[in-house]
Amino acid sequence: MRTAATTQSISTQEKLQAAARVAAEVGLLSTEQKDQVLAAMAVEIRSQQDLILAANQKDLATSDLSSSSRDRLLLNAKRIEAMAEGVEAVRKCADPVGEVLAEWTRPNGLRIRKIRVPLGVVGIIYESRPNVTVDAVALCLKSGNAVVLRGGREAAATNEALVRILQGTHGMPQGAIQLLDSSSRESAEELMRARGLVDVLVPRGGASLINRVVEESVVPVIETGAGNCHVYVDEFADMEMADSIVINAKTQRPSVCNAAEKLLIHESIAPAYLPRIVSKLLEAGVELFGDEESRRLAPDQKVSPASKEDWYTEYLDLRMAIAVVHSLDDAIAHINRYSTRHSDSIVTSDETRAARFLNEVDSAAVYWNASTRFTDGGEFGFGAEMGISNQKLHCRGPFGLPELTSTKYQIIGTGQIRT
Amino acid sequence: MRTAATTQSISTQEKLQAAARVAAEVGLLSTEQKDQVLAAMAVEIRSQQDLILAANQKDLATSDLSSSSRDRLLLNAKRIEAMAEGVEAVRKCADPVGEVLAEWTRPNGLRIRKIRVPLGVVGIIYESRPNVTVDAVALCLKSGNAVVLRGGREAAATNEALVRILQGTHGMPQGAIQLLDSSSRESAEELMRARGLVDVLVPRGGASLINRVVEESVVPVIETGAGNCHVYVDEFADMEMADSIVINAKTQRPSVCNAAEKLLIHESIAPAYLPRIVSKLLEAGVELFGDEESRRLAPDQKVSPASKEDWYTEYLDLRMAIAVVHSLDDAIAHINRYSTRHSDSIVTSDETRAARFLNEVDSAAVYWNASTRFTDGGEFGFGAEMGISNQKLHCRGPFGLPELTSTKYQIIGTGQIRT
Numbered sequence: 001m002r003t004a005a006t007t008q009s010i011s012t013q014e015k016l017q018a019a020a021r022v023a024a025e026v027g028l029l030s031t032e033q034k035d036q037v038l039a040a041m042a043v044e045i046r047s048q049q050d051l052i053l054a055a056n057q058k059d060l061a062t063s064d065l066s067s068s069s070r071d072r073l074l075l076n077a078k079r080i081e082a083m084a085e086g087v088e089a090v091r092k093c094a095d096p097v098g099e100v101l102a103e104w105t106r107p108n109g110l111r112i113r114k115i116r117v118p119l120g121v122v123g124i125i126y127e128s129r130p131n132v133t134v135d136a137v138a139l140c141l142k143s144g145n146a147v148v149l150r151g152g153r154e155a156a157a158t159n160e161a162l163v164r165i166l167q168g169t170h171g172m173p174q175g176a177i178q179l180l181d182s183s184s185r186e187s188a189e190e191l192m193r194a195r196g197l198v199d200v201l202v203p204r205g206g207a208s209l210i211n212r213v214v215e216e217s218v219v220p221v222i223e224t225g226a227g228n229c230h231v232y233v234d235e236f237a238d239m240e241m242a243d244s245i246v247i248n249a250k251t252q253r254p255s256v257c258n259a260a261e262k263l264l265i266h267e268s269i270a271p272a273y274l275p276r277i278v279s280k281l282l283e284a285g286v287e288l289f290g291d292e293e294s295r296r297l298a299p300d301q302k303v304s305p306a307s308k309e310d311w312y313t314e315y316l317d318l319r320m321a322i323a324v325v326h327s328l329d330d331a332i333a334h335i336n337r338y339s340t341r342h343s344d345s346i347v348t349s350d351e352t353r354a355a356r357f358l359n360e361v362d363s364a365a366v367y368w369n370a371s372t373r374f375t376d377g378g379e380f381g382f383g384a385e386m387g388i389s390n391q392k393l394h395c396r397g398p399f400g401l402p403e404l405t406s407t408k409y410q411i412i413g414t415g416q417i418r419t
Numbered sequence: 420m421r422t423a424a425t426t427q428s429i430s431t432q433e434k435l436q437a438a439a440r441v442a443a444e445v446g447l448l449s450t451e452q453k454d455q456v457l458a459a460m461a462v463e464i465r466s467q468q469d470l471i472l473a474a475n476q477k478d479l480a481t482s483d484l485s486s487s488s489r490d491r492l493l494l495n496a497k498r499i500e501a502m503a504e505g506v507e508a509v510r511k512c513a514d515p516v517g518e519v520l521a522e523w524t525r526p527n528g529l530r531i532r533k534i535r536v537p538l539g540v541v542g543i544i545y546e547s548r549p550n551v552t553v554d555a556v557a558l559c560l561k562s563g564n565a566v567v568l569r570g571g572r573e574a575a576a577t578n579e580a581l582v583r584i585l586q587g588t589h590g591m592p593q594g595a596i597q598l599l600d601s602s603s604r605e606s607a608e609e610l611m612r613a614r615g616l617v618d619v620l621v622p623r624g625g626a627s628l629i630n631r632v633v634e635e636s637v638v639p640v641i642e643t644g645a646g647n648c649h650v651y652v653d654e655f656a657d658m659e660m661a662d663s664i665v666i667n668a669k670t671q672r673p674s675v676c677n678a679a680e681k682l683l684i685h686e687s688i689a690p691a692y693l694p695r696i697v698s699k700l701l702e703a704g705v706e707l708f709g710d711e712e713s714r715r716l717a718p719d720q721k722v723s724p725a726s727k728e729d730w731y732t733e734y735l736d737l738r739m740a741i742a743v744v745h746s747l748d749d750a751i752a753h754i755n756r757y758s759t760r761h762s763d764s765i766v767t768s769d770e771t772r773a774a775r776f777l778n779e780v781d782s783a784a785v786y787w788n789a790s791t792r793f794t795d796g797g798e799f800g801f802g803a804e805m806g807i808s809n810q811k812l813h814c815r816g817p818f819g820l821p822e823l824t825s826t827k828y829q830i831i832g833t834g835q836i837r838t
Contacts, residue, residue, distance in 0.1 A: 120781070365830060369832045371837050393618070393619050406811035408815065413787060414789075417789075
């Protein structure tokens with residue numbers, strides 16, 4: 001046992017070192033070279049569909065999963081085509097590497113240029129969805145980074161097949177994609193301790209995975225995560241607009257992080273609006289919880305009492321908690337207290353009140369008269385998305401290629417010395 | 420004992436929570452309001468000089484320090500004046516908060532705006548230099564952040580006096596500056612675990628402090644740190660320019676992170692250049708170490724053999740290690756292997772070779788024909804500096820006010836929902 005563990009441990013180290021070694025080469029590829037590899041990757045994914053499906057069948061046969069996990073793991077022709085299209089979308093995005101962000105000359109004649117450079121090695125720790133493998137590889141290649149993948153155990157065969165195909169693509173630098181062993185915790189632990197070899201770690205998955213990475217990683221992390229999102233229907237809201245935004249934000253796809261989980265209603269509009277939206281939400285199959293005032297105004301006891309925990313909870317399901325607030329200040333305070341700082345929306349026709357909401361709600365994305373469901377790299381027009389950052393350092397909200405880079409100062413002199 | 424520890428622990432928590440609570444208020448101060456507070460701060464620092472000096476005397480009397488630590492801790496009228504001037508320099512810097520970084524309209528009519536917002540709460544862990552207290556408070560206030568300070572035990576009385584003065588300045592939001600107890604490790608440990616209350620932690624001090632924070636912190640960190648900086652004298656270098664750059668980079672202020680520690684010389688210029696620069700460095704009092712080839716070329720055995728460790732070492736002293744390299748590739752590989760990715764310089768008259776060096780050396784600041792000593796917020800023209808980041812995430816190299824902010828997306832709609 002001891003020997004096996006040691007061997008495996010050396011092997012993860014070797015993979016991390018190989019990624020760190022090849023990173024410089026990946027970083028120096030031209031846009032044209034990278035785009036050729038990406039085009040070839042899409043071709044390979046399509047042409048090796050049978051091999052991918054066979055590996056996926058192996059994973060599906062060996063794992064004992066809930067139906068939702070099974071669905072996340074399952075590949076079919078349509079999903080493989082979507083992977084190939086994802087790679088092509090990344091190919092079409094602008095190359096961030098080399099972009100000059102600022103350039104100036106100092107009084108002593110030194111010319112200073114701040115340019116975008118690759119991060120180096122990007123680590124991804126994720127769960128069962130195999131499309132993350134392809135997405136992450138395409139995004140990291142285009143941004144000039146080597147990538148270390150640590151996927152879920154239940155997708156091991158699928159990920160191995162995908163990585164073999166991607167690594168074998170014509171023009172891909174040898175070693176630029178490293179897949180770590182997913183059968184034990186050790187490889188993830190080594191990845192999280194690989195400061196100096198890995199420049200950033202992005203966890204993608206459920207709350208427990210993300211919390212573990214945030215807690216344990218010594219490598220800098222971009223935290224992606226939970227969305228306890230709010231819609232606030234203000235005193236001056238257009239009720240029809242409010243209906244459509246609330247219903248969309250809650251029900252269009254309840255399982256995702258930008259779906260609304262909470263509804264706040266201003267007390268002056270609540271007697272008219274609350275019974276109306278409660279009926280519509282119930283009609284849409286939403287289970288409702290509420291504070292005392294909401295329950296008093298709601299028809300026929302259709303709203304269950306909300307517990308203290310409810311205000312903090314991301315249901316990811318057809319459930320919603322409703323609170324009546326006394327003022328705009330109350331709404332902002334409630335959101336800043338309970339939200340996960342992801343996406344929150346105000347419905348109002350009053351511009352001054354909207355401006356206060358947009359400035360004072362401390363979330364990655366704040367909306368005025370729109371559904372929270374738009375917090376997404378694609379919807380923002382980014383072309384491709386690595387995730388949605390829930391932290392304030394490095395990047396916040398949906399992030400893609402530019403956020404997979406760092407910067408560097410190049411300083412050009414004529415012999416200047418400091419006096 | 421148990422009771423005392425618990426009481427103290429609650430008190431650190433209360434301070435962290437107070438900072439988190441007041442952060443929104445600090446973030447909403449106008450530029451004018453912040454500048455007024457900064458102007459008042461400078462006045463207070465000057466007018467309370469005696470009180471500050473008395474507190475500093477108390478620290479100096481009670482602590483048992485080396486002469487260099489004692490010098491870092493020591494305040495006098497000139498240093499207090501420099502603190503006040505530092506605050507005024509921050510006041511003159513542009514306010515980063517509210518800056519619109521990008522703005523666009525989507526095909527569905529959604530208007531998206533990416534703006535700079537404060538990080539929220541910035542934590543600083545530092546050692547004996549009391550000017551960090553004043554610098555950090557001024558920078559955090561101007562960037563709209565609350566600040567939590569955890570200074571060194573030996574500067575406790577000085578820091579308390581300074582914080583009392585700064586917190587008492589007219590217009591400073593109550594609780595925006597929190598000074599943690601420096602008498603035990605516990606307050607630092609709580610600060611490092613305060614994810615959710617503190618948005619970023621900046622360690623400022625020696626390598627062991629920085630490593631400890633990087634290892635232990637669950638709060639995202641901006642790593643500042645060591646500089647094992649190189650000057651590479653290329654085959655096509657102007658030898659007089661090389662002399663002046665090498666001597667300046669090594670000797671102008673050897674105790675700082677942007678001082679050069681290593682000298683690489685191309686083999687074709689080495690027979691002519693190495694004996695010459697060795698004499699000049701010895702004349703300047705620099706102790707020299709070298710690889711075999713350097714020692715062979717150096718006059719009279721004046722260069723001691725370099726150990727393997729030397730190539731990794733930041734001397735922070737009048738010492739330098741010299742290696743002869745066979746090519747530009749060798750020089751780049753050597754730097755990327757041993758450097759701390761801080762500041763590295765090439766001396767050459769060949770533009771193509773310089774461009775390769777600037778692109779391929781993976782350091783925060785890369786120089787062509789200039790001293791490494793310019794890696795500094797002031798020298799870059801930033802007006803004020805919080806530190807020099809040695810990591811790639813969030814910011815790299817010298818950083819000041821803009822890097823003490825995050826971003827936020829404000830999205831303005833007319834009822835858009837996602838379909």
